[in-house]
Amino acid sequence: MKKAKWFIFLASTLMLSACGNLENSGGQMTPEKTGTGEAVTTGQINSDSYQALMIEGQYKTSPARTMAASRMNSNYNLNNYDKGLLELSKEQFATDKYFFEEGQFLTVNLLKEWLARESSENKEGLNPSDGGKPVILQQIIEQNFMDKDSQKLAGISIGVALNSVDYSGDAAVEISDEEIIDSGKKIVEKILPRLRALEGVGDVPIIFGLFNQSREDDVAGGNYFASVVSKKGDKLADWQAVDEEYIVLPVDEGVNNSAAEDGVNVKYKDFKQNIQGFFPNLSGFSGKAYYRNQQMQKITIIIEAKYYHTSELQSFTQFVGNSVRSIFNVPGAVEVQINHLGVTSAVVMKPAGEAEVIAQVFN
Amino acid sequence: MKKAKWFIFLASTLMLSACGNLENSGGQMTPEKTGTGEAVTTGQINSDSYQALMIEGQYKTSPARTMAASRMNSNYNLNNYDKGLLELSKEQFATDKYFFEEGQFLTVNLLKEWLARESSENKEGLNPSDGGKPVILQQIIEQNFMDKDSQKLAGISIGVALNSVDYSGDAAVEISDEEIIDSGKKIVEKILPRLRALEGVGDVPIIFGLFNQSREDDVAGGNYFASVVSKKGDKLADWQAVDEEYIVLPVDEGVNNSAAEDGVNVKYKDFKQNIQGFFPNLSGFSGKAYYRNQQMQKITIIIEAKYYHTSELQSFTQFVGNSVRSIFNVPGAVEVQINHLGVTSAVVMKPAGEAEVIAQVFN
Numbered sequence: 001m002k003k004a005k006w007f008i009f010l011a012s013t014l015m016l017s018a019c020g021n022l023e024n025s026g027g028q029m030t031p032e033k034t035g036t037g038e039a040v041t042t043g044q045i046n047s048d049s050y051q052a053l054m055i056e057g058q059y060k061t062s063p064a065r066t067m068a069a070s071r072m073n074s075n076y077n078l079n080n081y082d083k084g085l086l087e088l089s090k091e092q093f094a095t096d097k098y099f100f101e102e103g104q105f106l107t108v109n110l111l112k113e114w115l116a117r118e119s120s121e122n123k124e125g126l127n128p129s130d131g132g133k134p135v136i137l138q139q140i141i142e143q144n145f146m147d148k149d150s151q152k153l154a155g156i157s158i159g160v161a162l163n164s165v166d167y168s169g170d171a172a173v174e175i176s177d178e179e180i181i182d183s184g185k186k187i188v189e190k191i192l193p194r195l196r197a198l199e200g201v202g203d204v205p206i207i208f209g210l211f212n213q214s215r216e217d218d219v220a221g222g223n224y225f226a227s228v229v230s231k232k233g234d235k236l237a238d239w240q241a242v243d244e245e246y247i248v249l250p251v252d253e254g255v256n257n258s259a260a261e262d263g264v265n266v267k268y269k270d271f272k273q274n275i276q277g278f279f280p281n282l283s284g285f286s287g288k289a290y291y292r293n294q295q296m297q298k299i300t301i302i303i304e305a306k307y308y309h310t311s312e313l314q315s316f317t318q319f320v321g322n323s324v325r326s327i328f329n330v331p332g333a334v335e336v337q338i339n340h341l342g343v344t345s346a347v348v349m350k351p352a353g354e355a356e357v358i359a360q361v362f363n
Numbered sequence: 364m365k366k367a368k369w370f371i372f373l374a375s376t377l378m379l380s381a382c383g384n385l386e387n388s389g390g391q392m393t394p395e396k397t398g399t400g401e402a403v404t405t406g407q408i409n410s411d412s413y414q415a416l417m418i419e420g421q422y423k424t425s426p427a428r429t430m431a432a433s434r435m436n437s438n439y440n441l442n443n444y445d446k447g448l449l450e451l452s453k454e455q456f457a458t459d460k461y462f463f464e465e466g467q468f469l470t471v472n473l474l475k476e477w478l479a480r481e482s483s484e485n486k487e488g489l490n491p492s493d494g495g496k497p498v499i500l501q502q503i504i505e506q507n508f509m510d511k512d513s514q515k516l517a518g519i520s521i522g523v524a525l526n527s528v529d530y531s532g533d534a535a536v537e538i539s540d541e542e543i544i545d546s547g548k549k550i551v552e553k554i555l556p557r558l559r560a561l562e563g564v565g566d567v568p569i570i571f572g573l574f575n576q577s578r579e580d581d582v583a584g585g586n587y588f589a590s591v592v593s594k595k596g597d598k599l600a601d602w603q604a605v606d607e608e609y610i611v612l613p614v615d616e617g618v619n620n621s622a623a624e625d626g627v628n629v630k631y632k633d634f635k636q637n638i639q640g641f642f643p644n645l646s647g648f649s650g651k652a653y654y655r656n657q658q659m660q661k662i663t664i665i666i667e668a669k670y671y672h673t674s675e676l677q678s679f680t681q682f683v684g685n686s687v688r689s690i691f692n693v694p695g696a697v698e699v700q701i702n703h704l705g706v707t708s709a710v711v712m713k714p715a716g717e718a719e720v721i722a723q724v725f726n
Contacts, residue, residue, distance in 0.1 A: 026651045043685030052678035055642040057676055065671040079726050082673035102674060130500065143674065279419040300725075308428040310445035311465060311506065313406045315415035322406030336705075336724060343703055344700075344707035349723055360712055361444050362663075362700060 041099060049088075050100035053146060059339045062102035062142065071139045072114075073167060076221030084144060084160040086208055087292065088242065092207045093155045095143040105198050109325065111140060114191075119184065124194075130171060134166035134173040136183045138213055140191070155204050158191065160184055162223070163223050174271045175353070182246065185239065186211040193234045220246040220288065238279025243294065247288035249301075258291045264299065264330065271301075271327045277320055277339035281306055282314045286340075289332075296332040297352070304339045313338070314361055317346040321359040323346055329355065355361055406461060406514060413463035416509060425465035425505065426473055434478075434502045439584030440576045444611060447587045448506060448522040448572055450655065451605065455570045455592065456518045457507040466505025468519070474503060477554075487557075489550050497529035497536040499546045501576055503554070517623050519552065519569045523547055527585070544589065547573040548602065556597045566595035567711050570606065583609040583651065606657065612650035612664075621654045626661075627662065627693065634664070634690045641682055644669055647702075652695075659695040660715070667702045676701070677724055678707040684722040687713050 041051040042059070053060065072078040115137060118125035127135045138161045145155035162180045166173045188208045195201055207229045214222035224242040233238065247259045249268040259265045268287050276282055284304030290297045303320070307313045320336055328334045334350040346361040368528045370547055404414040405422070416423065433443040470636045478500060481488035500505050500526045508518035525543045529536045551571045570592050577585035589606040594600065610622045612631040622628045639645055647667030666683070670676045682698055691697045697713040709724040 042464060042682035048459065049677060051681070052674075054682075057637075059641050059673065059675070059682070062642065062672075069671050070472075077672055083726060086674060086677075100674065100678065102672070119428075141672075186398070211725070249421075269404060274420075278417075278422050280421070280424065303702065308432050309425075309465070309504075310442055311415075311449060311463065312422070312424065312428070314449075315463065318407060318412065318414070319405035319422070335723070335725065343705070344725070345712065347723065347725075360698070360710065362707070363446060 010267070022074055024169050027125065037352060044095075048095060050086075050098065050145075052102075053151070060101055060104070060105065064142070067104065067108055067111055068094045068139050068141050073138075073213060073216040074218070076219055076246075077161075077216075079157055079210050080221040080223055081125075081139070081161055081213070084211060084242075084244060085141060085157055087244070088159075088207060088209045088224060089143055089145065089155075089157040092157070092205065097148055098145040098154060099148055099151065101144040101146055103144055103156075105142060105144075105195070105201060106142045114140065114194075124192060134175055135168045136162050136166070136175055136180065137187055138163050152206055153202070155202065156195070156201065156206045158188075158195070158206060158208045159211055159215050159224075160187060160191075160208060161222075163213050165215050166244050167216060174326065181210070184226065185228075188228060189236070192230055192236065193357050196234060205232070207232045219286075220248045220335060235294065243292065245289065245291040248288045249289055249299070258294050258296065263288055264296055267330070268299070268301075269279065271323055274323050274327065275303065275320060276318060279305060279307070279312075296330060298333040298335065299328070300332075301334070301336045302339060303336065304342075304350045305345075307340060310361075310363055312343055313340070313363075317348065317359050317361050320346075321348045321357045324350055324359045368546055378646070383550045398603055402713070407458075411723050413449075413458050413461065414510075415463045415465075416514070423464055423467070425467065426470045428465065430474055431504050435524065436501075436576060437581070438526075439582055439609075440579075443584040443586055444502070444504065444524055444576070445575050447574060447607060448504060448520055450607070451570060451587060451590055452508065452518075452520040455520070455568065457673075460511055461508040461517060462511055462514065464507040464509055466507055466519075468502060468558070468564060469505045476505065477557075482563045489553060497526065497538055498531045498686050499525050499529070499538055499543065499603070501526050508726040516563065516565070516567055519558070519564065520549075521558070521569060521571045522574055522587075523550060523554075523571060524574045524585075525550075525631065526576050527536070528578050530579060530595060539659055543575060544573070546567055547589065547590075551591060552599070555593055555599065555640075561595060565655075569593045582649075583611045606655065608654040610652045610654065611651055621657050621659065622652050625659060627652055627659055630690050630693070631662070631664075634686055637686050637690065638666065638683060641679060642668060642670070642675075659693060661696040661698065662691070662693075664697070664699045665702060666699065667705075668708075670703060673724075673726055676708055676726075680711065680722050683709075684720045686714045688710050688718070690691050692718065 025144055040054045044283045069078060074080060080169045113122055113124040114126050116125040117127045118120050118129040126137050141159040143157040144153060147154040162184050164175055207227060210226040211224050212222045223244045223246060226239050227242050228239045229237045245258060246303060247257055251257060251260045251265045272285055282305055287301040305316055324334055324336060328350060331353060333352040336348040337344050338346040348359045350357045355362045403417045407414045410516050419643060435444060439608045476487040477489050479485050479488040480490045481492040489500050497639045506520040507516060509516040519725040523548050527538055529538060552723060570590060572587045572588040572631055574587050575585045586607045586609060589602050591602045592600045608621060610620055614628045615622060627633045635648055646669055650664040668679055680701060687699060689696055691713060694716060696715040699711040700707050701709040711720055711722045
């Protein structure tokens with residue numbers, strides 16, 4: 001593999017990078033104005049991300065945009081719920097063939113009815129009418145995909161968040177995996193015809209993902225575990241398993257998971273030990289790894305460092321950068337945030353598929 | 364100029380970069396273990412930054428490290444004071460010939476005496492004995508530079524912070540530029556023999572920088588305005604002007620400064636207008652440019668964005684990245700931080716000397 005090193009000379013910032021995989025770089029930046037019509041997009045940062053349509057210079061937000069944030073029980077669950085649906089969508093709607101748009105069909109009022117318990121006043125409720133049974137369905141999010149040429153709706157993704165613990169009553173109620181799966185599948189069967197009936201949806205493919213919302217104190221956050229596609233009408237294809245994991249590092253002794261098996265856990269512990277001696281006091285250190293189909297996609301590490309001078313931060317960032325480079329010889333991405341009093345003051349990034357590292361001190 | 368584009372494919376992160384200036388990239392990563400002896404350094408992120416020496420895996424902090432942070436009147440002044448001295452040092456002590464070490468000679472007790480008013484109990488005080496006169500000398504910081512081969516002390520930098528406004532009394536007292544310059548030069552003449560007398564300093568070159576600490580409510584922060592070198596002994600060379608500016612963007616109407624003259628101000632206003640329409644509400648937008656010898660080195664822009672979904676943040680970051688790329692065709696660096704509730708959630712960086720942009724969403 002050809003490697004071309006580059007060094008950038010800039011005052012008071014640190015940056016290191018080696019650009020590799022030049023053979024792969026066939027892509028070109030997509031212009032902001034699309035070929036046909038008047039559509040303008042956000043532009044594309046890399047070929048693995050969607051361009052989003054913009055209307056008159058403004059991003060088209062979802063009418064239900066404020067709902068998910070207020071209903072999910074932690075930011076960890078909220079982030080995994082959002083990101084996971086984008087990942088799932090990419091399998092169905094290729095980023096080079098579709099534009100992204102925030103979900104436009106599900107409104108706050110509609111969702112409030114659907115997410116409530118079924119009752120004589122609310123026949124649309126998708127949670128059990130029996131008040132003794134836990135609330136399983138917590139939230140529904142929607143993403144839209146537009147055909148690049150016609151700029152017309154060409155696909156919809158729906159993320160269905162299901163509680164592993166229901167906190168809505170006086171006491172928290174645990175819900176078994178079987179109940180979650182069964183309820184999730186039944187809910188999708190009920191939602192599908194309702195979606196098809198909404199004006200403008202028509203017969204575009206819809207992909208549904210079932211998301212297991214983990215306990216509110218779980219710093220890993222939940223994950224998608226199943227998906228199903230409806231090509232058109234009220235017919236669903238076969239359910240597919242979704243294999244994604246968020247693993248908190250280091251892995252507890254004796255636990256066997258992807259990070260323990262592939263050596264990422266050992267590398268993380270080496271890295272942590274290497275870094276922790278640097279300053280007399282280092283107040284926080286946490287890590288998490290994201291796996292998809294048992295392949296490590298990204299490690300995220302957050303370091304809380306107490307420094308007093310820019311020079312200390314610069315030296316520390318250099319040391320972190322070199323430690324990432326020498327220890328994390330992994331195919332996935334590595335991202336280290338260096339925080340000071342909770343505010344990000346520097347970042348170190350190793351992109352997926354690369355050996356070299358980019359570091360940036362903010363000041 | 365040869366340009367080689369690259370695209371990185373990574374799950375749920377956005378990254379774009381084109382690597383240019385391959386002709387310039389003669390450097391190699393410096394190993395963490397140095398050639399001679401047992402010295403270990405932080406490693407080097409780019410050739411424009413210093414490697415710092417580490418002792419037994421730990422960074423050697425300064426005995427006076429906590430002092431500057433508590434004495435400077437704002438973080439803007441503190442950052443400019445620290446960074447500016449590093450920039451000044453680079454002119455005297457090349458980053459490829461010297462290792463960096465935090466200042467080891469000035470202790471908290473020594474500085475407390477020096478920074479106080481002169482009195483019969485404290486003959487070392489460098490501020491006026493006359494209580495009716497303002498406190499001009501606010502702080503002294505020190506940086507050490509070690510010869511790469513011998514790993515022995517080979518140079519010292521001293522930053523002398525002088526108040527443009529003295530807040531120590533009941534009322535704030537403004538101090539004229541002439542007073543600041545005169546006092547600063549006299550203080551350096553007094554400090555030099557005291558430094559030479561400290562054990563271990565010997566006859567290494569010492570560079571002094573005079574820093575003008577701006578008002579506590581000035582978001583630009585102060586800057587260095589003069590420097591002088593003592594090659595050895597108590598002799599000072601001629602004073603040199605230091606030309607560095609921190610300019611808050613946009614520049615007020617009618618004001619003439621480097622950013623108004625070279626077009627950076629217009630580009631900033633275009634950029635801001637382009638970005639501000641994106642979301643229905645964008646709560647904060649601020650910018651600053653750093654100039655050295657009238658050349659723009661770096662623009663820093665901080666955007667406070669209220670978003671509800673990861674997909675919104677990703678789309679926004681793409682749009683910001685493409686706007687930076689299309690609007691800021693400048694030789695200097697551009698750094699945009701995208702914050703959410705005060706926490707950095709994404710960054711966009713255009714390195715100095717490059718046309719392309721790197722973007723990263725943290726999640």
